[in-house]
Amino acid sequence: MRWWLPISLAGCIGVALLSLCTGPTVQHGLAIRLAIPHGITLGLRLTRIAAAAIVGASLSLSGVYLQNLLRNPLADPYVLGLSGGASLGVVMWIFCISIFSQITGLPHWVADMLGFGHTLPSFVGAALAMIACFWLGRRSGYGYLDPVRLILAGVIISTITGACMLLINSFLPDYDQTRIYFYLFGYISEITPRWLLIGTGGVLAVSWAIGLQQARRLDIASLSDIEAASLGVSMRRMRMTNFILSSVLTAASVAIAGPIGFVGLICPHIARRLVGPTHARLLVIAPIVGAALLIVADLITRVSGIMLDRPIPVGVMTALIGGPLFLYLMRDRTGWR
Amino acid sequence: MSRTADSLTIFTMIYGKYAARMLTVMALIGVGLTVLSGCHAKSHHYVFKSKSGHEVPRIVSTVPAATQILLQLRAGRSLVAVSTYDKPLLAGRWRKLPVIGNYLRLNTELMTELHPSRLILQIDPALIPADIRSLCHRLDCRIIDIKLNSVADLEHTTLRLGAAAGCVGRARLAVVKLAREIRVITRQAARVPIVPVIYCLSTNPLRIVGGKNFMDDELRLAGGRNVGRQLGDGFPKITHAELLRLNAKKILVWHPESVFHHAYRWLQRRYGGRVCRIAWPDADLLTLSVVHKIRRINLLIHAPATDRAGAESAPALHQERKRRPA
Structure with a gap:
């Protein structure tokens, strides 16, 4: 059991190295080459791996917080509608750019730069979804967040944002529809801005440190509200902190890679199987597992782009890897009963 | 402050013992990196040279x-x-x-x-x-x-x-040849009666060729009148009721997929021999073979209506194919 930290860390670094060394070659037709890159290629691959690792770790950490907050093993960053909110923010931004460009003749790329690509709109969208979810999830009279109400609010927000996206999409020209289509698949780019990576990495580090600092209280919060209160843990403050941390982490990761599902759901479960439910260990292992899973998914996406001519979207890959893994974990625990 | 110190103590207690193992793992990774560096290969780019030795643009x-x-x-x-x-x-x-x-x-x-x-x-x-x-x-x-x-x-x-x-x-x-051929087919198109045509790019949903695009130009040069222009420019999506209202004499359907699709079969039932299936895959591309495509469209839209759909296989087209080298 004690070997899991070095093993998972080694696994994560190993897949990162494999991803770093895997790339296309055109020497004798297009093929995969395993070699340490250099020059521009090295920079591009490092950026992509760093983005995948940061997004995977953020989503996984967010999943740990949410599963604790909602006391629900099926909770993940997307169940609260945060991803839907971020995606709707981007879709509305593209819609506004389209209208604005038609009126003023301003090039799209200038407008894109004003919104820092999709970063600003997705962050604002996730923040608005978070506020809406918070407002709807409050338990009247008690003044704190009710897990059941929060989940219901999240489902409603996801449904509404999905419908709004479809509505806006139907009004857009073909070019913008294609942009939205590509965004919603999720994509980790080699040319993700450094400031965005550093910012998200900073958010991840702060959230991780706060989580570790209150690891004991997170363990206690897994018990019932009354038991937690009798042990001196303020559930009100705890839920608020968890909610804000998970929202910020999700918003930051959606800003980098678009909506990528399943990482936040599956990685906390894998980590729990490895090191048990103690949050002091879970909070260390879960981000590493998340980073490794997304790096592997991204590697397969890159390789499929070379071998099959069309890259399999990274969101699809995480679901394809995570789904059977989740089934295996479920089977292992319940034996299909 | 004391709380932070406590957390640090707990963290050290739990993870401190892993330090030796971590160092072992790091050493193994270092070995792995060294092995991988042996696989390092220099990047070469294809450099095409023409017969005269000039580098060809990439x-x-x-x-x-x-x-x-x-x-x-x-x-x-x-x-x-x-x-x-x-x-x-x-x-x-x-x-x-x-x-x-x-x-x-x-x-x-x-x-x-x-x-x-x-x-x-x-x-x-x-x-x-x-x-x-x-x-x-x-x-x-x-x-x-x-x-x-x-x-x-x-x-x-x-x-x-x-x-x-x-x-x-x-x-x-190529440009000179193209201009000459377009002049010839323009003269030819002026001598034949103009046929009202609809050009469907997909049947489900129904998307047709509207005005102000090269496919509209192709129809005009082939001696047809694109009635789809009434519904807008570009490639508008329309309903089947609008298609019926357009009242075209010939319906060209670019349908490289299945002819058994219910939407295509509906067109066949409704318009019978007036439906011409275009099977060439590059129908939506504007290339230097545009004149050849215009000639084929000309044959399709001016061929007499048959009982069966699919005028692509009309005898005139076969003759044209025989006449032209591949």
Whole structure:
């Protein structure tokens, strides 16, 4: 059991190295080459791996917080509608750019730069979804967040944002529809801005440190509200902190890679199987597992782009890897009963 | 402060004992890196040289029509990668060309590996994504943004592509030949009665050829009158009721997929012998073979209506095919 930290860390670094060394070659037709890159290629691959690792770790950490907050093993960053909110923010931004460009003749790329690509709109969208979810999830009279109400609010927000996206999409020209289509698949780019990576990495580090600092209280919060209160843990403050941390982490990761599902759901479960439910260990292992899973998914996406001519979207890959893994974990625990 | 100190103590207690193992793992990773560095291979780029020893431009084309024009100009050697949309239209050794992605999302790493000198796009200059601009700037690759909205654009675009691929002479000859052939078919079209036509690009949903595009030009040059123009420019989506209201004499259906689709069968039932199925795969591309396509459309729309749909197989077309070399 004690070997899991070095093993998972080694696994994560190993897949990162494999991803770093895997790339296309055109020497004798297009093929995969395993070699340490250099020059521009090295920079591009490092950026992509760093983005995948940061997004995977953020989503996984967010999943740990949410599963604790909602006391629900099926909770993940997307169940609260945060991803839907971020995606709707981007879709509305593209819609506004389209209208604005038609009126003023301003090039799209200038407008894109004003919104820092999709970063600003997705962050604002996730923040608005978070506020809406918070407002709807409050338990009247008690003044704190009710897990059941929060989940219901999240489902409603996801449904509404999905419908709004479809509505806006139907009004857009073909070019913008294609942009939205590509965004919603999720994509980790080699040319993700450094400031965005550093910012998200900073958010991840702060959230991780706060989580570790209150690891004991997170363990206690897994018990019932009354038991937690009798042990001196303020559930009100705890839920608020968890909610804000998970929202910020999700918003930051959606800003980098678009909506990528399943990482936040599956990685906390894998980590729990490895090191048990103690949050002091879970909070260390879960981000590493998340980073490794997304790096592997991204590697397969890159390789499929070379071998099959069309890259399999990274969101699809995480679901394809995570789904059977989740089934295996479920089977292992319940034996299909 | 004391709480933070407590947390640090707990953290050290739990993870401190892993330090030796972590060091072992790090050492193993170091060994792995050293082994991998042995696999290091220097990057080589294809450098094509012409017979005269000049370096051939390295072109990445994301526009299927531009790729076809380059191949028709016999400048295929300068192509180093194509888009995902090109692949089904290529044959022979050109099918082995690497696929770079599409006009919105390029494979950055493959672009870096190929190091092209020209990138062909067909997009409004204001819509070119910022990341593609910056990538091209970094690779010192010139963006050639072509326009192929009407048959008239073909001449200018062919000359631009010829200049980009280093075959200006061949491009000029092709343009002169094209202009001559278009003059001939324009004269021929003036001598035959004009037929009201609808050109369906897909049957479910129903998308037709509207006004102000090269397919509308093709119909006009083939001696038809595109009644779809009434419903807007470009390629509007319409309902079946609107299609009935247009009252065309011939319905051209570009339908390279199944003829058993219920939407296509509905057209067959409703219009019978007036439905002509266009089976050539590059019908939606404007290339130097446009005159040949216009002639084929001319034969389809002026052929007498038969009981069976699918005038592509009309005897006149077969004669035309026999007459023309492949």
